[in-house]
Amino acid sequence: MNIGAPETLAAGRVKFFGRHRGEVNSSAFSPDGQTLLTASEDGCVYGWETQSGQLLWRLDGHTGPVKFCRFSPDGRLFASTSCDCTIRLWDVAGAKCLQVLKGHQRSVETVSFSPDSRQLASGGWDKHVIIWEAQATGSWDSTIRIWDLRALTPAVFHQELEGHSGNISCLCYSASGLLASGSWDKTIHIWKPMTSSPLVQLKGHVTWVKSIAFSPDEQHLASGGYSHSVKVWDCNTGKCLKTLKGILDVAHACAFTRDGRLLVSGAAD
Template structure:
């Protein structure tokens, strides 16, 4: 990897009104709104620039484990240990659908690139695909042997990658009809897989070539976020990997996320 000058990083805004650990954070596509999910059972919306609290949303009956925005910027989703997923309208901060079907805590969510589908996974070892417009469940994918903690759609939306505490990554081919959904299993981790993501060229971290299933490189990181650089987006090594090593937290940093433009980074901690 090419050497670079040290990053100049300063704390821009402090978001400190949570009443429990911050489990997840996400920026809206335009970077104007920050979403945080807390152990206190609430979902928080913030104005990114000023740090002003826009809303504090209830509805879940347990800790909020995950949150994410739809790529088109109209919706966001949250999941909880109460086994439900809530779909929200961003402009009104109003719940549109409560998705039920998981039997245990829902730990990960991801919208498809066209914002039409939502994938979820959790402690029941199940992957579920939902139609966003109606809230109906489309598919139920089985195969992992332990909790599913991370997920991501491929850039062309043909595949879904899921990472599990069974130490495997599975690539699900969504072009094949239910129930015979083909999946490829990527092995090589020796511990729990808590985070994964595709690059725009289709590589995963632990760095896998998802076409061949070959592990290209091992990076020991947790948590991880990627910011686009000035270079070609076709090469994974032109992306900046940022680890939560900066000082300032008094406890474990659970989450970090970049804005789409790569200029702002948010990180959340237990305290």
């Protein structure tokens, strides 16, 4: 997706955050870049001052390894997911847990906040999509659940979204609020929250989908899988426009730049 040759970059270790007591499963910067979150196998969420590397907090409460963490776009909240089948919603200012979101039957692997920070989508190992009014989650039970962040409690059940036949491995909101879900069933679904069926299904991966990202104009979606390649899709037709190869290992992450002209992928090469 790069139309020009990249500039030479200098790389090196800038900071070292080394006080975890288990493997680090996920990390996320705050919107202002001042704070770094890390989720650890030791069951804790860590907060760090980005510039100094100082440990600001170590938050426990989960009863299993913490799998994923993410800030809300407005920077006021962050969420963590765990093998204990829960999502915890935290207040940034007070570094305290506001709510434990329950409903998944198996490990919760990923979350994504809506652009307005009023919805949260979570996914994991329980294999179908459930929409709760004004909030979402995805899990290993193949479900996606929606939660009301304004009330900080699960809302009344609204409807169940069925489509995936495998664990939900990644979720991503677009700028306008569309929701994409990637699964172990090798497909990606694009949903308009509060509808009962996907707007479009993207089929073509030969292994499970690891990461997804919308382009800023929402016309394209990039996805990385365990096939050592990244695919670029037309969000309207579901057609695969390009398969980018050259990755030596699994594409664990992919992201568009803000202008949509560049696509970046990260792998354990």
